[in-house]
Amino acid sequence: MPEYKGMVQPVRATPEEMRKIHIEPVPDEQKPQKALEYLDQIRKKFRSFVMAMESCTKCGQCAENCHTYLGTRDPNNIPTNRAELIRKIYKRYFTLEGRWFGKLVGAEDISLDVIEQWYSYFYQCSQCRRCAHVCPFGIDTCEVTFIGRQILHWLGITPKLHASVGAAMEKVGNHTGLPKPGIVDTLEFMSEEIMDEFGVEVEFPVDKPDSDIMYIPSSADFLLNPYTLMGAGMFFTYIGANWTIPSTVTEAGNFGLLFDQYWTQRGNVMRLLNAAQELGVKKIVWGECGHGWRAAKMYIPSLADRPVRWPITHIHDEIADLIRKNELKLDPSKNSKPVTLHDPCNYVRACGLNENMRTIIRAVTTDFREMTPHGADNFCCGGGSAILFDDPEMYQRRILLSKKKAEQVRATGVGKNGDGILCAPCSICKAQLYPMVEEHELGVEVKGLVDLVGKALVWK
Amino acid sequence: MPSTIINGVEIELDEDGFMIDPDLWNEDVARALAASEGIDELTEDHWKIINYLRDYFKQYHIAPMVRKLCKETGCSLKYIYDLFPSGPAKGACKLAGLPKPTGCV
Ligand code: SF4
Ligand code: SF4
């Protein structure tokens, strides 16, 4: 279903696929009533949501700050209007003025059409929090999107992409459905590649008991991002770490955050804690994944069903720390092409990884150029929250959603001679930008940050 | 659910045209899927990639890293795109009867 009454929508999971992730789809005629019930449940739990419902003054600040509106000029992609898709229902059923005056105060009856609107517009939002960053009242439309997607999920409406990832997480512990033999084979291949290109011996231990560090890579690295995997392996080898990758949870991401913050998100957290305990590790180090790091840093403590006994850090924290202590010998001339940094929104606006990325990139490249704006003010790549849909209608939307980012990259001039690097240290950003830099003809190659570190390491 | 009949056997496909049951794959199925991808004729290089993907999938139950596919078949990524316009994952894997890759890909 690519369109509903003129609105683009991602292909949705079949009822059978929904059952695999433990959801019994609600029949259409019951959906409106059920949606109200779920909304009522949720509003009683989340004050951030109630605040978004009650305190928007329609000042309009957020409009020009959302890349989805800038790219599509679709009024429903203005953050406050996106939230309004739920607010009008909230008003109608949960406020006095809405119950009495209805349409006069912008309230609307719940209907299937409204639910279909939710599906279209909550899956164009990338949950990037740029609207929250500029709202004078601190309203975070991302939280509204989270709740909208949760209600849709309980109704049985989830994109096929997200649902199939949820099923893969439960089956094998990662998004791409990588089983252990595939993990080991790919890592052996990475060792050979490192030997060929850098002449150093690097091993990738899998499920090694009594390791100090458990490294959690993104499973997308195993298909698409070889240098991110290689860079991590080289870094851990360089510092002489006793490290391992767990085959039961080879996944830095957690799509639960993006469509089901209950069962799906919690399941992945438990797998992680089990693996840490079984392998007897002392610390957990996270790989390059924006939403995954947000899920790890901000949500594990509240989702865990037992005390979390391990410090959890990001690989960028580890690398930046050693750079500051002067313990890594790096040769920035190994990365001498012009490079710019795309800040993954989740890092800079949801969990405080900002300066560390810059500490690293300045140490490993010679021609670094910042985008305008950057850091906490950055614009999303347009793929955030894994809206990486590839049916033709949604793919066209992705091109529009990345328009702002393309303008920013172009303005840095890094791709002028066709040999620039766009560093985007997040698997979703990478997956979005690989095709988008071609669509917008930016003259850059997309790389992770750990990729550049691997290349710059000077071995004794 | 869309499906297509090939040599009298009904082959079920998902919305993106990937086979639901990879065990039903045979060369005629690959040819039919090629046509749906706008590929007129399957050349020796097409088959080299398809066969590599199938062998790898049989052994590891997953598609290989794209870099490994390129290395083992001697085909550059650009050349793979020339052969399979939708790319290694969405084009070549489809013709080889592998499931559609999921996740951030
Ligand atoms: S900036 Fe905040 S208060 Fe202003 S319209 Fe947007 S959400 Fe409402
Ligand atoms: S979270 Fe990002 S994409 Fe979503 S409404 Fe806010 S600015 Fe737009």
Ligand code: SF4
């Ligand atoms: S995909 Fe990348 S840029 Fe966009 S929300 Fe995530 S981290 Fe942000």
